Amino acid sequence: MTLHKLIEICNPLHVTNKNIDAKLTTFAIDSREVQNGSVFIAIRGTQVDGHMFLEDAINRGARVIICEESYYTDEDVCVIEVENTQKLAGPIAQAFEDNPGKQLKVIGITGTNGKTTTATLVYQVLNACGKKASLLGTVSKRILDEEFDSSLTTSDPIELARDMKKMVDAGSDFLVMEVSSHALHQHRTSGFDFKVGAFTNLSHDHLDYHETLEEYAKAKKLLFDNLPESSVAVVNIDDQYGQQMTEDCKAQQLHLSFNNDTAYILENSAQGITVIVDGEKIESPLVGKFNAYNIGLTYLICKALGLEPKEIIKAFQNAKGAKGRMEPVTVEVADLPLVIVDYAHTPDALQNVLSTLSAVKDASQKLTVVFGAGGDRDTSKRPEMAKVSEEFADKIIVTSDNPRTENPDLIITDILDGFESLDSVKSITNRREAIERAISEASENEIILIAGKGHENYQEVNGKRHHFDDREIAQEFLTKKAGDN
Numbered sequence: 001m002t003l004h005k006l007i008e009i010c011n012p013l014h015v016t017n018k019n020i021d022a023k024l025t026t027f028a029i030d031s032r033e034v035q036n037g038s039v040f041i042a043i044r045g046t047q048v049d050g051h052m053f054l055e056d057a058i059n060r061g062a063r064v065i066i067c068e069e070s071y072y073t074d075e076d077v078c079v080i081e082v083e084n085t086q087k088l089a090g091p092i093a094q095a096f097e098d099n100p101g102k103q104l105k106v107i108g109i110t111g112t113n114g115k116t117t118t119a120t121l122v123y124q125v126l127n128a129c130g131k132k133a134s135l136l137g138t139v140s141k142r143i144l145d146e147e148f149d150s151s152l153t154t155s156d157p158i159e160l161a162r163d164m165k166k167m168v169d170a171g172s173d174f175l176v177m178e179v180s181s182h183a184l185h186q187h188r189t190s191g192f193d194f195k196v197g198a199f200t201n202l203s204h205d206h207l208d209y210h211e212t213l214e215e216y217a218k219a220k221k222l223l224f225d226n227l228p229e230s231s232v233a234v235v236n237i238d239d240q241y242g243q244q245m246t247e248d249c250k251a252q253q254l255h256l257s258f259n260n261d262t263a264y265i266l267e268n269s270a271q272g273i274t275v276i277v278d279g280e281k282i283e284s285p286l287v288g289k290f291n292a293y294n295i296g297l298t299y300l301i302c303k304a305l306g307l308e309p310k311e312i313i314k315a316f317q318n319a320k321g322a323k324g325r326m327e328p329v330t331v332e333v334a335d336l337p338l339v340i341v342d343y344a345h346t347p348d349a350l351q352n353v354l355s356t357l358s359a360v361k362d363a364s365q366k367l368t369v370v371f372g373a374g375g376d377r378d379t380s381k382r383p384e385m386a387k388v389s390e391e392f393a394d395k396i397i398v399t400s401d402n403p404r405t406e407n408p409d410l411i412i413t414d415i416l417d418g419f420e421s422l423d424s425v426k427s428i429t430n431r432r433e434a435i436e437r438a439i440s441e442a443s444e445n446e447i448i449l450i451a452g453k454g455h456e457n458y459q460e461v462n463g464k465r466h467h468f469d470d471r472e473i474a475q476e477f478l479t480k481k482a483g484d485n
């Protein structure tokens with residue numbers, strides 16, 4: 001990257017020292033990542049203002065500083081003053097990696113629930129159809145079929161550009177990625193275009209960050225506002241925010257609705273779901289009405305990418321979706337309760353999963369739910385989750401789910417405030433003990449839903465992640481119960 005090119009991308013308000021002789025090495029949004037010859041961009045964040053670290057960045061060897069205020073330094077450093085640094089981080093990160101985003105067909109999926117499931121389904125269908133696809137999201141990153149850990153749903157612009165470059169180098173043609181509302185609000189995905197943008201739904205979550213549902217919806221809408229004419233928006237219009245998403249969208253639109261004749265559910269059982277979308281019959285092993293939306297969106301996304309309906313339908317038969325979503329914990333012994341692990345951590349998700357389980361179970365089967373709510377996250381969803389669980393479950397155990405820096409007992413108190421009656425509710429702060437109790441007290445034909453953590457294999461307390469996997473613990477206590485029987 002030349003300094004001349006960098007200045008051109010920045011469209012600056014003012015530049016000082018634009019003729020320095022500098023070999024630009026890396027690009028950093030964090031001063032702690034700066035090396036000799038780096039370009040450092042200062043971003044005003046939620047915790048601190050990156051402009052506080054300009055001197056730190058220069059001391060670490062930065063040769064170019066991009067910032068939103070005039071800054072003077074005695075050092076031989078170029079200072080580029082711009083209007084909005086956050087919006088520029090993406091284009092610069094892309095340019096540093098030779099614009100990998102332009103070489104991939106990128107599919108972006110947003111919405112409160114269903115992003116991971118839909119993105120994983122699209123990735124699985126594309127691969128089954130012989131396409132070279134990669135995946136970025138909450139559960140993991142996949143460069144073609146090689147899997148890596150993921151720490152955020154949507155990474156920062158630099159990590160994103162570097163991952164995209166690896167995908168291009170590995171021969172990937174498609175990238176399916178989840179796009180969180182945080183990422184949209186912080187412009188993490190600027191600097192490349194989406195070929196397809198999809199909307200799953202919008203419900204109560206992340207109000208700690210966005211404050212109101214309207215602001216949250218506005219952030220999601222940015223994905224569709226920024227789609228070019230040549231791309232396609234695939235939207236669930238049964239959701240009350242669906243139409244609003246594409247109000248200012250220039251792209252072609254494909255709508256999914258199970259409320260008109262264009263799509264309907266043919267069969268919905270514990271074995272899977274069959275839906276008709278655009279006259280095509282799609283059979284999937286996934287369970288629950290909510291998954292009809294994930295399946296329908298996946299079908300329309302793949303169609304928008306030019307795949308043949310026949311090949312998409314065939315690929316669906318083995319598309320199992322994401323780990324930790326409605327995942328049964330299996331022990332090779334009969335006469336044990338059925339334990340299901342799911343990532344429902346919002347009122348809407350919990351309602352969907354509990355209503356699905358209560359619809360597929362027989363009348364004599366009891367339904368138990370074990371759940372908590374994350375610390376340092378939207379507190380207003382806590383009592384809402386209590387209300388939902390009370391509506392569908394026979395027994396409820398409230399426990400901890402990543403308390404982070406909060407006192408887990410106080411999170412539980414917030415949840416308990418939402419119940420009308422506490423008769424069938426227990427609170428057990430230790431999640432391992434909560435799971436043990438649910439399993440040890442369950443009858444053999446009971447269903448136990450352990451909600452909130454899904455694929456997560458940790459419990460986060462005060463900045464430390466301790467190994468914790470609902471599936472392993474359930475397996476351990478199911479095995480013990482089998483031995484005791």
Ligand SMILES: CC(=O)N[C@H]1[C@@H](OP(=O)(O)OP(=O)(O)OC[C@H]2O[C@@H](n3ccc(=O)[nH]c3=O)[C@H](O)[C@@H]2O)O[C@H](CO)[C@@H](O)[C@@H]1O[C@H](C)C(=O)N[C@@H](C)C(=O)N[C@H](CCC(=O)O)C(=O)O
Nearest residue numbers: 029030031043045046047048050053152153154156180182
């Ligand atoms: C609240 C939030 O979204 N924070 C994200 C945001 O950080 P920020 O801009 O607020 O950072 P900050 O700490 O205020 O610092 C401001 C700037 O100063 C810089 N800095 C800071 C210290 C220093 O010594 N030197 C320095 O240069 C920082 O690098 C940053 O550029 O931008 C960072 C870079 O993109 C993200 O890593 C960071 O995610 C944090 C780790 C996080 O936990 N985010 C969660 C809430 C999140 O994004 N979740 C979503 C949605 C989840 C879902 O529903 O699936 C996700 O996409 O995962």
Ligand SMILES: Nc1ncnc2c1ncn2[C@@H]1O[C@H](COP(=O)(O)OP(=O)(O)OP(=O)(O)O)[C@@H](O)[C@H]1O
Nearest residue numbers: 112113114115116117138290293342343344349352
């Ligand atoms: N289309 C849907 N509508 C409503 N609820 C859903 C839908 N799909 C999945 N769920 C529920 O939401 C939970 C989370 O699903 P998924 O991981 O696919 O969503 P996500 O949008 O990626 O969530 P996150 O933002 O936390 O990563 C699932 O475990 C399930 O309980």
Ligand SMILES: N[C@H](CCC[C@H](N)C(=O)O)C(=O)O
Nearest residue numbers: 345373374377401402452453
């Ligand atoms: N991406 C979501 C995941 C929440 C999962 C739940 N287990 C929790 O910790 O609240 C978040 O960070 O808000």
Ligand SMILES: [Mg+2]
Nearest residue numbers: 115116138153
């Ligand atoms: Mg996700």
